[in-house]
Amino acid sequence: MNLTLRQKQLLELLSINCRFSNRDIAKTLRCSEDAIDYQIKKLIKEEKLARFSIQFDYFIMEYRQYHLWLRLNNLEISHKELESLPSIISVNDSYGRYDVQLVALVKQPEELQEIIESLKKIFDIADIGIAECTSYLKSFTNIIPPIMTNTKTPKNKKNPLYQLTTRAYSSERKISSIALDTTDKKIISALLHDPRIKFSDLSEKTGINHETIRYRINGYVKNKFILNFGLLHDFQKYGLYTTYLLLNVKTFDKTFIKYLEKEPNVFYGAKLTGAYSGIIYLVSHNPEELGEKLKSIRKALGDNLLSFDLIHMEKIYKYIQFPEKELE
Secondary structure: OOOOHHHHHHHHHHHHOOOOOHHHHHHHHOOOHHHHHHHHHHHHHHOOOEEEEEEEOHHHHOOEEEEEEEEEOOOOOOHHHHHOOOOEEEEEEEEEOOOEEEEEEEOOHHHHHHHHHHHHHHOOEEEEEEEEEEEEEEOEOOOOHHHOOOOOOOOOOOOHHHHOOOOOEOOOOOOOOOOOOHHHHHHHHHHHHOOOOOHHHHHHHHOOOHHHHHHHHHHHHHOOOEEEEEEEEOHHHHOOEEEEEEEEEOOOOHHHHHHHHHOOOEEEEEEEEEOOOEEEEEEEOOHHHHHHHHHHHHHHHHHHEEEEEEEEEEEEEEEOEOOHHHHO
């Protein structure tokens, strides 16, 4: 899809923080508020290039994140059964060595085994790869090459949510678990459903006082419990293919980390322990570009690379960056 400069700028700003108001975005882009409202309806609600998303730091809640890759004997996949598992926060089809990739959150090792047993009841599994995310190689970003414009972000010192202006976000803090009360759970449930919902609508939806909602959400941002209000893009509509590169390496040295930071097609990278020692998410427009990126990654890794597998993502079925069982 061909995007105008203004459309790219709008998508970039919403990726950085989708709670920037239409009014402030319009001021930044020097256009009318009506024009911004029209483009949001066109690009997101009609064209569905992306949807609003929210990212929580679930590590604060003492969760551990695992990637699970499944190769199946029977490719008939029951996505609804997968989506209903509260410990699974991400589900997507793929092709390559594995047919499905899942991301699970658990607090105890036995919970992971329970998830595996549940998966065996749903699927005829030929092989399963499991690895735990231990740290980041490159922080996740919603900014993808087709919308990179380096547009200045809106300023509003009176609104604490405008602190969220980073183009890449993550957290590796390991602190004491926080406790969520009923009010928190109602607010978070509504935000997961609609990250851009107005405080007034959120109050009406939950029955919680407007000022209480404002105070709680501002606190989530201040304490870095919420890392990002942004966009989850439909990469295929931008003419992009998504590939997961599963790595086994001797070590990830500083040279490779710097390479990842500068590579715009890589939108996430993590160190793992288990079936693989690392994973990289990258986008490309065509097989030729993918080949070039793979060569550059292999060159950057050098003798540290032991082996790698490729998985090409087909479709995302679930993406909720919060442990749903906390809301039960």
